[in-house]
Amino acid sequence: MFQWFHRLASLKNFYRLAEIITPWLAVLCAILLAVGLYRGLVVAPTDYEQGESYRIIYVHVPSAWMSMFVYMVIAFCSAIYLVWNMKLADIVAQASAPMGAAFTFLALATGSLWGKPMWGTWWEWDARLTSELILLFLYIGYMALRGAFENSAAGAKAAAILALVGVVNIPIIHYSVEWWNTLHQPASITKFDTPSIHISMLIPLLMMALGFKLFYLVNMFSRTRSMILEREASTSWVRNRAQENNL
Amino acid sequence: MKEFLAMGGYAFYVWTSFGLTFVVMTAIVLSSIYQRRQAINSVKRQAAVARQRADQKNSL
């Protein structure tokens, strides 16, 4: 009995915690994105090699970082869920997956839009874009597997196992794709991430990256809260808050 | 301003990238809001059903 109450309590506590910090994070996120956009699009100087087109990195690179970060969050939560059967971890993983897929899609689309003027083609089998494409497949598989189960608890555990299998594979896939890429295309024209990026270009990039991260957190908290409500709909604390019209 | 919008001849690529990002992120926000509404409605519906049942029990 204690375990059961304990689990309820932790969902309830998380609901309350997320309720308090989400507005603050949302405000901070909006400020960071606005300032980052302004500094990235207007203030940062033109790149002498790529011209203005380099400004795509201000959305491409944060999306690409987020696509990996969200997968790591999912894998981490999956491990916690499988080991300690902590339902909150499963909810966070479930809430994160569609957003991770969306960021992966953005990274692919903006990468392609950057590639057209740089490489002269919409799609180049570049190591980074290829890895990103495979990551998108992993996300789609994760969501499809979870959705295919009628029993949601079994679906959650199956998806968690798949996420862990995926996280073991991601470095291998990434390494093998890079290896394959150097094998078939010895001379790459321009590297996407120039190692020596000027500080005035770097600061907006970091601001955008942090803004994206907060954007994910705000939405993840909101979605997690919605899912907690649905799972706990018949418990007394949700009923009480529904009565007070304070959900 | 015109120069800024032209993006040194890369206007299409740059603005499509930023526009697409904006659209996707807006979609994420809208779907978060939609999910929250759905959850609240479902909780209210279930609470109403439970209350009705409790009333019936009391009146019996």
Place this chain on the structure above:
Amino acid sequence: MSETLLEIDDLSLFRGQRCLFAGLSFSLSAGQVLQLVGDNGSGKTSLLRALCTLLPLETGTLTWRSEPLPQGRDNYLAELCYAGHADAIKLDLTPRENLAFYASLSNVPAHHIDTVIDKVGLAAQRDLPCRLLSAGQRRRVSLSRLLVSKAVLWLLDELLTALDAKGRALVAGLIAEHAAAGGAAIFTTHQPLSLDGVRVDPLDLNAIQVQDDSGVHS
């Protein structure tokens, strides 16, 4: 007083969001036979599947020979034999091959397989592929696993399905013999089953079902 084998304390089971029952406690001693009684959907099959560790317990503990699971899981499984709705036999193999497989799977010697096959009345069919046997005969092969495995605890779901009068008598005899030898069994059935000389304790799942169908017991 005979030795207590299995102790169930405060067990609750959920199917999805629905609570099948909560707060179920009982114990099973050597030589005891328990029949699960309840309407369709009362959770008889789910309880059996939970007892053999296929379903996770929502709450509660399962203790085998004073050792609580999950620590005692391997010892428990080694002494348990579960016969579910499916026969769990390979139709392309003969009864003998099927039983030999289960014997080596549970690490018991295979030399008494022929005696077991004779006992369940399949001596003539023991080298025929199971595909050629009738449903009742296949069920007998499946039930022979109980004897081959030397398990102490038998968990039997709908054990009389597809069996004729003779087959039912045979099963009754097997359970009685098993109980007399110090084994224990839990079974469900829709047909009446009379065991000679062995008392069958009923466990009524309707009685402990949660009335509130919201599925929460807080």
Place this chain on the structure above:
Amino acid sequence: MLEAFNAVLNRDLRLAMRRRGDWVNPLVFFVIVISLFPLGVGPDTELLRQIAPGIIWVASLLATLLASETLFRADFDDGSLEQLVLSSQPLSVLVLAKVLAHWLITGLPLLFLSPLVAVVLQLQGRSIPALMASLLLGTLTLSLVAAIGAALTVGLRKGGVLLALLVLPLFIPVLIFGSSSVLAVEGGFPVQAHLSMLGALFLLSLALAPLAIAASLRIIYE
């Protein structure tokens, strides 16, 4: 433990002997897919030789995927998978026996067929040992990885397409190192590095896949 491993292995091999379709179908599929390519890209010998490693590897990938769908299906349907899960023997050892049996039935024949398709696709004779060595290590790895997907989807009614979606992205490293090892020999480069990468992938999947398969099989009954 070893006795249980042998019991599962022997039973599955014996069943395969009695049911031909299970192991013949993926083989025929492999040959048909390979014969489709020359029809699709034209009979140009030079072009075929260039893309032959890729074709053979993609075809083996798809054949392994197709075959893996039946890996746990029959056992799940007749209830014997439940009995394996409930055995007091470690489940990961039992599933390893099942995967090994399955590979012997569906993977090994591909290996013996590969010199034939290599000749048909105009590969040089000296590439054939490398092709076979890479297929040996590669198909073992593929079988182990595919078994994870098969275990996760065995309880689902429409598992087939989902299985492909789950497993094919995980096949990519094997595809890359497998086809590049043949390409290396064709181009006159040493092949050891490629084969040792395949070997490393095999060892990694041998260590981890049985655990993932066993965990998956336990949850499908919930």
